[in-house]
Amino acid sequence: IWKKFSLGEFGDKQEFQQEFVRHVETSLARSLYNCDDLAAYQAASQAVRDRLVVAWNRTQQKHTLTDTKRVYYLSLEFLMGRALDNAMLNTRTKQYAREGVKDFGFRLEDLIEQEPDAALGNGGLGRLAACFVDSLASENYPGWGYGLRYEYGIFKQKIIDGYQVEQPDYWLTYGSSWEIPRNEISVDIMFYGYVRHYTDDEGVHRRCWEGGDVVRAVASDFPVPGYGTANVNNLRLWSSKPAQEFDFAKFNAGDYINSVSEQQRAETISAVLYPNDNFDSGKELRLKQQYLWVAASLNDIVRRFKKSKRPWREFPEQIAIQLNDTHPTLAIVELQRIFVDLEQLPWKEAWDLVVETFGYTNHTVLPEALEKWPVPMLENLLPRHLEIIYDINLYFLQEVEAKFPNDRELLSRVSIIEESQPQQARMAYLAIIGSHKVNGVAELHSDLIKKTIFKDFVAVYGGDKFINVTNGITPRRWLHQANPELSDLIASKIGSGFVKDLSELRHLEKFADDEDFQRQWMLVKHKRKEKLAALVKSQSGVVLNPDHLFDIQVKRIHEYKRQQLNILGVIHRYVELKQMSPEERRKMTPRVSLFGGKSAPGYYMAKTIIKLINDVGKVVNNDPDMFDSLKVVFVEDYNVSKAEIIIPASDISEHISTAGTEASGTSNMKFVLNGGLIIGTVDGANVEITREIGEDNIYLFGHLADEVEDIRHKHKYGGVQVGKKLQQVFDFIQSGALGDPEIYTSLLHSIKYGGDYYLVSDDFDAYLEAQHTINHDFKDTKEWARKSIVSVSRMGFFSSDRAIRDYAEGIWNVEPSPVEE
Numbered sequence: 044i045w046k047k048f049s050l051g052e053f054g055d056k057q058e059f060q061q062e063f064v065r066h067v068e069t070s071l072a073r074s075l076y077n078c079d080d081l082a083a084y085q086a087a088s089q090a091v092r093d094r095l096v097v098a099w100n101r102t103q104q105k106h107t108l109t110d111t112k113r114v115y116y117l118s119l120e121f122l123m124g125r126a127l128d129n130a131m132l133n134t135r136t137k138q139y140a141r142e143g144v145k146d147f148g149f150r151l152e153d154l155i156e157q158e159p160d161a162a163l164g165n166g167g168l169g170r171l172a173a174c175f176v177d178s179l180a181s182e183n184y185p186g187w188g189y190g191l192r193y194e195y196g197i198f199k200q201k202i203i204d205g206y207q208v209e210q211p212d213y214w215l216t217y218g219s220s221w222e223i224p225r226n227e228i229s230v231d232i233m234f235y236g237y238v239r240h241y242t243d244d245e246g247v248h249r250r251c252w253e254g255g256d257v258v259r260a261v262a263s264d265f266p267v268p269g270y271g272t273a274n275v276n277n278l279r280l281w282s283s284k285p286a287q288e289f290d291f292a293k294f295n296a297g298d299y300i301n302s303v304s305e306q307q308r309a310e311t312i313s314a315v316l317y318p319n320d321n322f323d324s325g326k327e328l329r330l331k332q333q334y335l336w337v338a339a340s341l342n343d344i345v346r347r348f349k350k351s352k353r354p355w356r357e358f359p360e361q362i363a364i365q366l367n368d369t370h371p372t373l374a375i376v377e378l379q380r381i382f383v384d385l386e387q388l389p390w391k392e393a394w395d396l397v398v399e400t401f402g403y404t405n406h407t408v409l410p411e412a413l414e415k416w417p418v419p420m421l422e423n424l425l426p427r428h429l430e431i432i433y434d435i436n437l438y439f440l441q442e443v444e445a446k447f448p449n450d451r452e453l454l455s456r457v458s459i460i461e462e463s464q465p466q467q468a469r470m471a472y473l474a475i476i477g478s479h480k481v482n483g484v485a486e487l488h489s490d491l492i493k494k495t496i497f498k499d500f501v502a503v504y505g506g507d508k509f510i511n512v513t514n515g516i517t518p519r520r521w522l523h524q525a526n527p528e529l530s531d532l533i534a535s536k537i538g539s540g541f542v543k544d545l546s547e548l549r550h551l552e553k554f555a556d557d558e559d560f561q562r563q564w565m566l567v568k569h570k571r572k573e574k575l576a577a578l579v580k581s582q583s584g585v586v587l588n589p590d591h592l593f594d595i596q597v598k599r600i601h602e603y604k605r606q607q608l609n610i611l612g613v614i615h616r617y618v619e620l621k622q623m624s625p626e627e628r629r630k631m632t633p634r635v636s637l638f639g640g641k642s643a644p645g646y647y648m649a650k651t652i653i654k655l656i657n658d659v660g661k662v663v664n665n666d667p668d669m670f671d672s673l674k675v676v677f678v679e680d681y682n683v684s685k686a687e688i689i690i691p692a693s694d695i696s697e698h699i700s701t702a703g704t705e706a707s708g709t710s711n712m713k714f715v716l717n718g719g720l721i722i723g724t725v726d727g728a729n730v731e732i733t734r735e736i737g738e739d740n741i742y743l744f745g746h747l748a749d750e751v752e753d754i755r756h757k758h759k760y761g762g763v764q765v766g767k768k769l770q771q772v773f774d775f776i777q778s779g780a781l782g783d784p785e786i787y788t789s790l791l792h793s794i795k796y797g798g799d800y801y802l803v804s805d806d807f808d809a810y811l812e813a814q815h816t817i818n819h820d821f822k823d824t825k826e827w828a829r830k831s832i833v834s835v836s837r838m839g840f841f842s843s844d845r846a847i848r849d850y851a852e853g854i855w856n857v858e859p860s861p862v863e864e
């Protein structure tokens with residue numbers, strides 16, 4: 044692979060050093076004698092970046108010259124993490140860089156640590172987008188990401204007295220070495236204004252949007268290198284800027300301060316990432332973000348298409364646009380506006396092109412996450428778009444009426460406009476109507492959306508429009524980069540082809556019973572547990588024993604993900620251990636329970652769960668009886684770079700959402716790929732993971748998705764039955780043993796008296812039972828190692844390369860277009 048393609052890598056260490064020194068001396072205006080880790084990181088990054096830019100240019104030129112079909116992935120979030128390590132691995136410069144900087148007295152690892160995470164996302168949805176751009180490039184698809192260049196990414200989480208406190212994440216203090224500012228690429232975006240009706244020269248009645256405020260969207264490009272290929276794709280992020288620097292009239296009148304206020308207002312649009320995961324906040328600023336981003340992206344896409352001089356009817360043959368959830372749904376309306384108002388195409392012709400162009404991915408069934416925009420807000424901010432939405436809706440409802448005459452209920456159920464007070468535009472419905480394919484992200488989820496939230500649309504369109512594309516993760520970041528020790532061990536047996544083609548892992552299975560290999564396997568795990576223990580010690584002072592079972596749950600904190608089930612289980616274990624004699628305790632499997640994740644700042648219940656975890660940790664970690672039995676840790680500020688340390692260190696990880704609530708989950712895939720086993724519910728991608736790795740290699744428990752509604756009904760009308768074990772835990776908390784029990788009242792009441800929407804009481808005993816089996820199985824190290832090796836060897840399906848190929852074949856109809864040397 045490497046011989047055939049080249050990213051213009053460094054020929055040797057000296058070549059890297061030359062570039063490194065050049066950047067230290069010229070770009071940074073420093074000298075080697077006055078160069079700290081930060082400057083060295085910047086110089087190394089810029090040296091690598093230069094190579095990427097050359098390959099990036101070549102790739103774009105090739106795609107322009109061959110006029111190939113391109114994919115545009117519109118995502119409001121790209122949770123990229125750090126770039127240097129990934130870029131070095133993909134360009135094969137890591138070894139030269141390591142040796143090169145060592146000669147100058149630096150450790151490459153220290154330089155890598157200097158880079159702030161590009162944390163432009165909340166959780167699974169944003170990280171999926173980051174994996175997808177990696178795979179688009181690695182699989183040689185001409186594919187760009189389009190997003191927003193937030194100045195403040197997801198907030199930094201501090202834990203103070205057990206509570207989450209949010210601090211701003213200004214990730215651009217030192218600029219970004221990976222960013223190519225494109226000040227020359229800008230688009231003026233309008234908000235507000237009015238719709239003017241007129242008759243054109245041919246007597247056609249037309250409408251035109253005018254008279255609004257204008258804000259400028261300015262592009263920044265981030266090169267995305269593929270692995271094992273010379274393709275470097277592009278991630279284009281937009282910033283909002285004032286269209287005018289300042290108000291001259293005010294300035295001349297002496298009102299200097301207010302003359303710059305417009306500038307400040309314009310810049311706020313792209314300033315901050317909304318910190319909500321699986322929750323729709325409905326704020327006007329968010330709507331402005333969405334429109335600015337999609338309007339700028341479409342302007343860019345259409346401009347590029349126009350250069351090809353092709354007729355409009357070829358638009359969908361040249362362009363596929365994927366909507367990552369409903370956040371970019373306005374793109375459907377904007378493209379129809381461009382076609383009809385600006386390019387003056389007839390409505391029907393335009394609409395057919397629009398539908399052929401778009402695909403929509405649904406990532407959630409949670410009602411609180413389904414986006415709706417109040418009609419009055421749309422009318423004020425985007426008056427022409429609202430008219431177009433009304434027209435799209437009218438033609439759609441006419442179709443429905445023709446198919447199902449006189450079914451008024453159906454018409455009101457599928458209408459884009461919900462007849463509430465005020466009326467709301469249901470963005471998921473608009474996304475379905477304006478796309479030719481709709482996909483869920485795991486088999487169970489894709490089936491569920493067809494049976495529940497989109498059932499009526501399946502009746503209208505037939506089932507073929509709705510497909511499944513199971514999520515995946517990039518093996519580059521989540522194995523090769525995060526866990527070089529395991530990657531090397533695997534490569535020593537089966538070669539390194541799995542980094543590019545993850546299905547090659549299947550060749551590992553024949554070593555699963557090899558005792559020597561098992562020992563090496565567990566040694567790697569031990570090393571990685573030591574590394575995590577060092578992180579925990581440096582952060583919190585808590586000392587972990589890497590021989591103990593590491594049980595990890597890291598993800599956004601959310602009631603549906605059920606960190607409360609986990610921590611209530613930990614309390615149960617603590618109470619149980621306390622009742623034992625020291626001899627009895629010594630026979631128990633010693634455990635570390637580690638949590639990490641952020642709560643949305645306004646999510647009271649999730650914040651209470653964080654407080655509970657920290658309070659349990661305080662009591663348990665200071666109890667001498669627990670010294671060799673139990674530790675409870677909350678890792679502050681969980682992010683991508685911490686995930687790279689945490690995930691390789693798990694023995695068990697928890698994916699225990701109420702069945703039917705987690706669309707897919709992707710950390711489940713990352714943990715298994717790193718040799719951890721999982722405890723989980725029959726939910727999301729756990730189902731397919733089980734199918735691939737085998738039921739014997741996963742600890743499943745809990746009620747099934749199709750039982751959940753009946754159980755909720757029973758809770759509502761017959762009350763919640765809290766079992767003996769869970770009641771003991773409640774009693775313990777209420778005794779004040781963890782501190783003021785008042786703090787947890789709402790959490791406990793939501794279970795016992797509040798209908799227990801997430802079925803904690805129903806699944807508690809089964810959860811403890813599954814943990815009991817794990818404690819037993821963990822003692823048999825050989826068998827544990829065997830399960831771990833077998834599981835890894837069967838994880839090939841979960842590569843995001845496979846997911847991207849599925850999208851390319853099933854939705855985009857796009858071919859790879861490799862750039863050869």
Ligand code: DL6
Nearest residue numbers: 167168321406407705706707708709
């Ligand atoms: O598909 C990526 C990811 C899934 O793995 C998670 O299961 C799901 O919760 C997440 N969905 C969202 C939806 N948010 N909105 N809007 O983040 O998507």
